[in-house]
């Protein structure tokens with residue numbers, strides 16, 4: 281399929297930076313909308329065409345989308361995420377984008393008490409009604425989220441989250457990128473919503489056990505109270521609304537019963553990365569210095 285140019289938003293983030301690399305390596309034309317000039321220069325050095333701009337600026341969106349025929353939207357978890365996404369899709373409509381791939385979450389729900397999940401549902405609904413061809417990637421939680429807790433694990437030997445004994449279906453970001461790259465370049469995914477999981481259902485106690493082996497020290501899972509968890513986030517200078525949304529997202533996950541899917545294998549062409557593989561790949565971050 282001939283592609284003129286793919287615009288990627290969120291290109292300096294965890295998924296976006298790997299997606300840009302993957303697409304450039306396979307020879308695809310990539311443009312990024314980036315608000316930070318140093319980060320933009322890094323992506324330019326890799327071969328991406330760069331548009332300096334902000335998702336909150338309508339004029340920047342039109343300029344960034346001009347001459348593109350594909351859009352991969354990786355929305356940041358902002359307080360006005362749905363508004364940013366809707367404006368982006370409206371601009372995509374104006375500028376003639378033919379296919380949008382939206383990164384979303386499996387917990388997307390218009391009635392969700394979690395702001396993140398509500399925003400995703402609102403944006404998904406708008407995208408579906410936009411008349412533009414779309415593919416939605418509803419992913420489960422990223423394995424790389426555990427990197428956020430590596431300091432606690434290294435220094436205290438604990439992993440504290442309000443997850444009770446619930447199972448998760450964590451997915452490695454590299455698998456999300458593999459699926460996303462394939463979808464951008466194949467027509468058969470238009471109009472589809474995919475649920476992306478890893479290959480294992482794991483409780484946090486099981487995850488702590490796996491990380492203990494890699495870290496070479498005992499890591500104990502602590503079923504934290506939501507209040508304690510939120511307070512810890514606030515103490516680390518996270519804004520109150522964000523701490524609330526993150527805490528609620530774990531609370532919702534703690535009540536969920538995820539089902540494994542084979543989307544990564546079917547579309548990405550390879551078995552999902554296991555949690556053990558992920559943990560060993562990031563050993564230097566989990567292990568004590």
Ligand SMILES: NC(=O)c1ccc[n+]([C@@H]2O[C@H](COP(=O)([O-])OP(=O)(O)OC[C@H]3O[C@@H](n4cnc5c(N)ncnc54)[C@H](OP(=O)(O)O)[C@@H]3O)[C@@H](O)[C@H]2O)c1
Pocket residue numbers: 289290291292293294295296313314315316319333334335336354355356357358383384385386396419420421422425
């Ligand atoms: N964490 C999970 O387990 C999980 C699971 C499912 C879905 N998701 C979804 O994944 C998405 C986050 O992906 P990620 O972790 O790769 O993102 P991330 O690392 O947080 O990166 C966010 C990106 O958005 C950019 N950005 C933020 N505000 C912007 C603005 N006003 N204008 C232009 N760019 C802006 C950031 O640019 P700067 O570099 O300039 O800050 C960065 O490139 C969210 O939609 C989340 O709901 C997450």
